[in-house]
Amino acid sequence: MTSTTPGPGTGLTAPFAVARFRDGDDDRDGGGPVRLGLVAGERIRPLEEADLGAPHLNAFLAAPDWDRLGRLVDADANTGTGTDTGADSAWRPLAEVTLTAPVQPRQVIQAGANYRTHVIDLVVAHAPKEDTRPEAEIREDAARMMDERAATGEPYFFIGLPAAVVGDDVPLVLPSYSEQHDWELELAVVIGREGFRIAPEEAMDHVAGYTICNDITTRDRVFRADSKGLGADWYRAKNAPGFLPTGPFLVPAGFVEPDDLALTLDLNGERMQDAVTSDLLFDLPALISAASLNMPLLPGDLLLTGSPAGNGAHWGRLLRDGDVMEGSVQGLGTQRVRCIAESAGEYR
Known part of the structure; x- marks a missing residue:
């Protein structure tokens, strides 16, 4: 989709991602309205309806055209605005905004x-006091139960x-x-x-x-x-x-x-x-x-x-x-x- 390199400080390895953000500090009542943004590297730019091709994020996700957003990142990089964070650029440093939850789910x-290991640990930890079997044997039985659950359960x-x-x-x-x-x-x-x-x-x-x-x-x-x-x-x-x-x-x-x-x-x-x-x-x-x-x-x-x-x-x-x-x-x-x-x- 794009060759943009993600920033090392974000923990994000994808060429781009979506986020929701506010201007200002961490006060959610004082930082202004929440906006949808496109993140690439250590930069973010607002995503408008015309950029998404949909009126809002959930409508976009119904038929997500990620290539559309990738082309937007590539186009900005090819015109130089991908690295320009000045007044004439849509991009700005990610550190200048406050990120919030990236989605608004209905369910x-x-x-x-x-997690198999987690459940086995729980079985061992909560074994009845009267169960005198060695821990290794309890763990083996719990592992068999988990394998059976994965094969036949829901x-x-x-x-x-x-x-x-x-x-x-x-x-x-x-x-x-x-x-x-x-x-x-x-x-x-x-x-x-x-x-x-x-x-x-x-x-x-x-x-x-x-x-x-x-x-x-x-x-x-x-x-x-x-x-x-x-x-x-x-x-x-x-x-x-x-x-x-x-x-x-x-x-x-x-x-x-x-x-x-x-x-x-x-x-x-x-x-x-x-x-x-x-x-x-x-x-x-x-x-x-x-x-x-x-x-x-x-x-x-x-x-x-x-x-x-x-x-x-x-x-x-x-x-x-x-x-x-x-x-x-x-x-x-x-x-x-x-x-x-x-x-x-x-x-x-």
Whole structure:
């Protein structure tokens, strides 16, 4: 599409990507309106309706013409404006703007328990005290169970609220009703062409691109003491304001090989999650197909693919005021999320 070299500071290896941005500082109320932008290297330029060939991003994603945007990058590079960030150029340094969530999904579908090693670790960690088998034997049995599930089972999904999707420009406010807020870094699929009851062999034709999500979870809200027989309360556990930090980039599908991507999450500079997507129990075609069985998948929707081992519950170290999380997915960039404590007493 284009030969533009991505900038080393972004973590973005694709020739170009899409972002949403504001002028000004990190104050989302004082930084001006959010605009759609085209990112190439360390530069960004606004994308207007005429550039997209569509009235808005989700309409573009319904039939994404990434070559159209690639030609725009190439044309600017060939005329010299690709490196000119002066007053007469549409391009400007990426460092001059504030990036926010790159997508506005209508639906957020989340896969759970979808990393093989992670689930095996959970089985071992939660083995009954009366189980006196060696850990290696418990692990072997858990591995057999996971292989059986991958061969004959189905993905497990729950629903997230689109209102929880924010960029890393917004600090993560840790609600005062709990001290058990946790991280879960994930590769997220951005849906392109609408699809309903999609066959696995056609699933990847419905992928427009990829981004990064951190699925924040309040652990002591997952299973409620007052309704133990009703199962998990994902609404209260996962859908507080800002609990889905997303982005910073939407990377076109053609630039990404999703089957073997590295994912890492650092907490205050210390590595907590470190995995590859080849460890997924259900791969992307299986996830997309299964997610489309109940409701049509719509352009711009997010499908989170699951989080690997290494969340805070595993380490016995949950999020606190002042923490900084840096989550990266190979080639898709890095998001940096700052945590701040909410004033006590506002919620219960």
